[in-house]
Amino acid sequence: MSHHGDADASGPRIRRGPQTLRGAAAAGPTFDQLLLRSDDPRSSERQSTTTDAWRVLRIQGEFVEGFGALADLGPAISVFGSARTGPGAVEYEQAREVGRRLAEAGFSVVTGGGPGAMEAANRGAKEAGGLSVGLGIELPHEQGMNDWVDLGVDFRYFFVRKVMFLKYSQGFVVVPGGLGTLDELFEALTLVQTGKVTAFPVVLLGRDFWGPLVDWIRDSLVARGMVNPADVSLLQLADSPEEAVDLVLNTVAGGRWPDREDWDPDHQRLTADHGFASGDPQ
Numbered sequence: 037m038s039h040h041g042d043a044d045a046s047g048p049r050i051r052r053g054p055q056t057l058r059g060a061a062a063a064g065p066t067f068d069q070l071l072l073r074s075d076d077p078r079s080s081e082r083q084s085t086t087t088d089a090w091r092v093l094r095i096q097g098e099f100v101e102g103f104g105a106l107a108d109l110g111p112a113i114s115v116f117g118s119a120r121t122g123p124g125a126v127e128y129e130q131a132r133e134v135g136r137r138l139a140e141a142g143f144s145v146v147t148g149g150g151p152g153a154m155e156a157a158n159r160g161a162k163e164a165g166g167l168s169v170g171l172g173i174e175l176p177h178e179q180g181m182n183d184w185v186d187l188g189v190d191f192r193y194f195f196v197r198k199v200m201f202l203k204y205s206q207g208f209v210v211v212p213g214g215l216g217t218l219d220e221l222f223e224a225l226t227l228v229q230t231g232k233v234t235a236f237p238v239v240l241l242g243r244d245f246w247g248p249l250v251d252w253i254r255d256s257l258v259a260r261g262m263v264n265p266a267d268v269s270l271l272q273l274a275d276s277p278e279e280a281v282d283l284v285l286n287t288v289a290g291g292r293w294p295d296r297e298d299w300d301p302d303h304q305r306l307t308a309d310h311g312f313a314s315g316d317p318q
């Protein structure tokens with residue numbers, strides 16, 4: 037599935053939806069770039085309106101494809117982390133162990149499908165015989181889905197993809213990462229804080245890395261009344277992959293790890309005796 041090396045042979049490539057573009061053809065923008073750029077005020081408004089109306093249909097289609105591909109996923113946990121954490125790094129091995137332990141517990145492992153910590157978690161899941169899922173994103177000069185993804189879905193739009201992480205997993209494990217990782221982490225926290233999703237565990241693996249952020253949230257944001265103290269308790273810190281997986285699964289399961297019998301496929305959630313409400317963003 038990987039196309040590593042292609043870029044060296046024929047120059048950088050970009051993916052635009054189903055298209056792979058190289059050379060002169062790769063000069064164009066991605067779908068996200070097209071959507072998010074402001075209109076040139078001199079261009080005709082009518083043309084922009086027409087283009088965006090069509091774009092809405094494409095966005096709808098992307099939701100339909102994503103929902104269709106993931107509907108039968110079963111219990112799943114998403115793992116987020118840096119795209120730049122390479123094999124051999126402590127964080128890479130930790131993400132791999134998280135993937136492995138989740139798979140051994142019967143959970144599918146969902147990542148952004150890219151390199152680094154995403155690849156590591158997919159790898160751990162696949163090595164343990166679990167279902168390894170990648171929700172990829174079209175990025176300029178992106179390398180493509182990592183080799184350890186069994187079920188891969190590529191998205192053109194970041195926001196559509198983010199809905200999929202929330203809707204089809206019952207908790208997040210977050211290993212060290214940068215802006216992309218922080219975005220995914222804070223989106224989950226905001227949705228829980230505002231009641232858009234409930235009972236959604238978020239576990240941060242790596243106390244040294246995440247501790248100062250959690251301290252800042254508590255000492256600065258909570259102290260100034262900008263964050264409700266109860267919402268900080270949504271964040272759980274873990275020192276090891278084993279602890280991270282225990283924390284996320286115990287929270288999902290209300291103390292007992294679920295198995296497939298406990299899964300209600302019609303509602304994409306664990307059955308009521310687990311106390312698991314919904315991972316479905318409104």
Ligand SMILES: CC(C)=CCNc1ncnc2c1ncn2[C@@H]1O[C@H](COP(=O)(O)O)[C@@H](O)[C@H]1O
Binds near residue numbers: 117175
């Ligand atoms: C080497 C490189 C930048 C590759 C980019 N390739 C990517 N492919 C898929 N998801 C990604 C990629 N970059 C960022 N993300 C998303 O943002 C998070 C990582 O961003 P960051 O490296 O922490 O900020 C991941 O959990 C993933 O969901």
